[in-house]
Amino acid sequence: MLNGHGDDIYKSNINVKANFSTNVWYDAETDILRSVLTNQLDKIFHYPEPAAESFVHEVARIHNLQPQNVLAGNGATELFYLIAHAFEGCKTILPTPSFAEYEDACTLYHHQQVFVPLKDFESQSGDLMFICNPNNPNGHIWDREEIEHILQQYPEMTLVVDESFIDFAPTAQPCEPLLADYPNLLIVHSMTKNYAIPGLRLGYLLGHATLIERIRRFTHPWSVNALAIELGKFLLRNGKYLLPDTERLLKRKAHFVQALDEIPGFTSLESGTSFFLVHTLHDTRVLKQQLLKNFGILIRDASNFRGLNEHYFRVNTLSEEKNNMLINALKSMPIPDL
Structure with missing residues (x-):
């Protein structure tokens, strides 16, 4: 779309x-963001890190994970397309209504898509499933227990939980505590909504090392620019009060x-x-x-x-x-x- x-x-x-x-x-406190970007402006005269390595290490540190559990992206949307590419041709469950890019990415990579209405939702088996928590566009909150039930019920299905708006929903529970027990879980984080930097494009993916490596094979070098890398590291270290x-x-x-x-x-x-x-x-x-x-x-x-x-x-x-x-x-x- x-x-x-x-x-x-x-x-x-x-x-x-x-x-x-x-x-x-x-x-958002835009003056602080402008100041950080201004101080890092000379970075544009050099190539960025091919896979945003220093940003990935900072994400891993913040979430108490290893770098092999993290993949950086040019916003969350790039990550959705990378996931769809890695699972090309599979059967994918998509609750509706929800963010259209899941469907668009799956269409591009020839997925067999099964649409399940959010109203009276009942999970189904597949190879892949996307959910948005809180859901865009209606703000529906998925209980962590509900998400864990899907992971348990379908251990062969990879569940992608998009938490792009979780900092706007105090009752939504992050799924990060489930990562240790469920190798079929992927969590997408966007940094563009909560920190008001949509024009810069920055996000990251958390998951089991085997899943992350499967998706990493479809990445391109330098997809995250140098300014996004530097501002992302600053926000991870200092940005909590900016949320x-x-x-x-x-x-x-x-x-x-x-x-x-x-x-x-x-x-x-x-x-x-x-x-x-x-x-x-x-x-x-x-x-x-x-x-x-x-x-x-x-x-x-x-x-x-x-x-x-x-x-x-x-x-x-x-x-x-x-x-x-x-x-x-x-x-x-x-x-x-x-």
């Missing part, structure tokens, strides 16, 4: 005043949801994180364009998520001022005749 994701601000010729379409942490303040964020989300649900024609869906789906009587493809043109507000049209339709959109919780901008704009929308 090269052009299907929500944050298409890059192709808008309208001044976007409030971007609800991206799940990236909106209130989202989830307590404050989710309190604001509760007020945001309450105000939105009071608008006729709009109903928010339960979510365990700062972003959530909204069901509406409107056609969200049209609604998105109206909000952008008339108010400079960008939402995520969710109609291209498998399992959803043109009556769903996704928003992230922003500042109180920007949340109110969206609430007031939606109040001005006439309820369509259906």
Whole structure:
């Protein structure tokens, strides 16, 4: 889905005043990030490490693992494609709705895909399975016990747990404690959402050495650039205080949801994180364009998520001022005749 994701601000010729379409942490300490990058700028005059070795060693140290248990990637998305390549042609279980890149990567590498609705979910056997915790786009939280049950029930199936948004969901339990007991587990971490560096592209994969080596064979040299390597190491060592303040964020989300649900024609869906789906009587493809043109507000049209339709959109919780901008704009929308 090269052009299907929500944050298409890059192709808008309208001044976007409030971007609800991206799940990236909106209130990051960007001055600190700029300072680190400025101090490392001379690194661009040399080739980066072929496999981001120093970053991999730092990840291993932070997670109390060995470097052979870690693989660095140009964002989490590269890792999804590497995994799909390593398992080319296999049978893959994909809960829906969920992040579209799992399906796209598996399609590229000719997987036999089985789609299982998240509602009333029942796991199935396969060679590979992707889950997102918390899930994008609806913020569903997978219990660690539920994940462990899948690992136990299907020991021959590799389970990929994408924890890209786990720093936005205080009730979500990381799966790292399961790594020691389950060689069929892979965990994907993104550093672009929680630290607000999506333009830099950085992520990493944790797993059993045998699985990591299977995937490593499909990597390319220098996929992680030198600035991403240096900033990644800085954030692993010093960035804990830069992570989202989830307590404050989710309190604001509760007020945001309450105000939105009071608008006729709009109903928010339960979510365990700062972003959530909204069901509406409107056609969200049209609604998105109206909000952008008339108010400079960008939402995520969710109609291209498998399992959803043109009556769903996704928003992230922003500042109180920007949340109110969206609430007031939606109040001005006439309820369509259906």
